[in-house]
Amino acid sequence: MAVDSLGRPIRDLRISVTDRCNFRCTYCMPKEVFGRDFAFLDRAELLTFEEIARLSRLFVYEGVEKIRLTGGEPLLRRDLERLVAMLARIRGVQDIALTTNGSLLTRDKAFALHDAGLNRITVSLDSLDDAVFRRMNDVDFPVARVLEAIDAAAEAGLTPVKIDVVVKRGQNDDSIVAMARRFRGTGHILRFIEYMDVGNTNGWRMEDVVSAREIAERIGAEWPIEPLRPNYFGEVAERWKYVDGAGEIGIVSSVTQPFCGSCTRARLSADGELYLCLFAGTGHDLRGLLRGGADDETIASAIRSFWRKRDDRYSEIRAEATPGTKVEMSHIGG
Numbered sequence: 001m002a003v004d005s006l007g008r009p010i011r012d013l014r015i016s017v018t019d020r021c022n023f024r025c026t027y028c029m030p031k032e033v034f035g036r037d038f039a040f041l042d043r044a045e046l047l048t049f050e051e052i053a054r055l056s057r058l059f060v061y062e063g064v065e066k067i068r069l070t071g072g073e074p075l076l077r078r079d080l081e082r083l084v085a086m087l088a089r090i091r092g093v094q095d096i097a098l099t100t101n102g103s104l105l106t107r108d109k110a111f112a113l114h115d116a117g118l119n120r121i122t123v124s125l126d127s128l129d130d131a132v133f134r135r136m137n138d139v140d141f142p143v144a145r146v147l148e149a150i151d152a153a154a155e156a157g158l159t160p161v162k163i164d165v166v167v168k169r170g171q172n173d174d175s176i177v178a179m180a181r182r183f184r185g186t187g188h189i190l191r192f193i194e195y196m197d198v199g200n201t202n203g204w205r206m207e208d209v210v211s212a213r214e215i216a217e218r219i220g221a222e223w224p225i226e227p228l229r230p231n232y233f234g235e236v237a238e239r240w241k242y243v244d245g246a247g248e249i250g251i252v253s254s255v256t257q258p259f260c261g262s263c264t265r266a267r268l269s270a271d272g273e274l275y276l277c278l279f280a281g282t283g284h285d286l287r288g289l290l291r292g293g294a295d296d297e298t299i300a301s302a303i304r305s306f307w308r309k310r311d312d313r314y315s316e317i318r319a320e321a322t323p324g325t326k327v328e329m330s331h332i333g334g
Helices: 049-062 080-088 107-116 130-137 143-155 173-183 212-222 287-291 296-308
Strands: 012-016 066-070 095-100 120-124 162-167 189-194 225-227 237-242 248-252 265-268 273-275
Touching: 012 049, 049 080, 049 265, 049 287, 049 296, 066 080, 080 095, 080 107, 107 143, 120 143, 130 143, 162 173, 173 189, 173 212, 189 212, 212 225, 212 237, 212 248, 287 296
Parallel strands: 012 066, 012 265, 066 095, 095 120, 120 162, 162 189, 189 248
Antiparallel strands: 225 237, 237 248, 265 273
16 A cells, blocks of 8 residues: 555545536636636546546555545536446445536436446535525526435435535525534435635635634534544544434534645546645646556556655645645546
């Protein structure tokens, strides 16, 4: 198993299958930047499913156990279930998950993904207030359609469904308790995510961050909660359970309580760049090796070398870090 310079193993691979999205969430792909004239990747620049599967197999050889498909919006990539089936055949893969905004997750698609070998799904939903949600996704998409997608995922057996909420002060922080109330007792796992300074275009300010502690206190004031131990080394969400047995929630505290010390994630962009941190400025070209005719051992050796030199811990040194260009969240899937 490849281990980086800070002793962190490589366990998780997040694969962006497209840099395109049909939402324009203000904290990720603001319309002012990602507008009609924005130059997205050409089709020829995207890794093919066969290339993704080959790289995934080599990452698994280096220690990866869990794969998550992301975007942009991954369901914009046609026939994604075919890729899922290819990944499910890789020996050593223990878990395949997908993060989606839910807009294209029909009942038929959910069942097709499950039948292909998808284990779990995460759906992004930042508010139950329809006006707030439409304003945040900035394409006037309704809450009701996302709730239907969550139901479809559950019916297909992609459980427990996780629901991700990016919390931004003054925009949707008054939705925290309402979200908790809606999903308590459903078997779904609600996860609140501190608003992060990913990329360079979302206008991040520290004063817009609602801390993990404040989120826990707001929910705890309504229903007593207590902490749970992590399920595994490198789990990013701090787990809490309702004392009355109504399930659990998670809180991702990348800003106020960094977890760099246990980060086991590698990120593969849709055009084949390996990023070693969510806040990285540059990646390492794996597509060039693939299309240049490199054999498996050469590519595996490159992956191993990149990971072993990894010393990224941006969230821990955020206050001291020199401002610079960071890869956009939409390019590597968060």
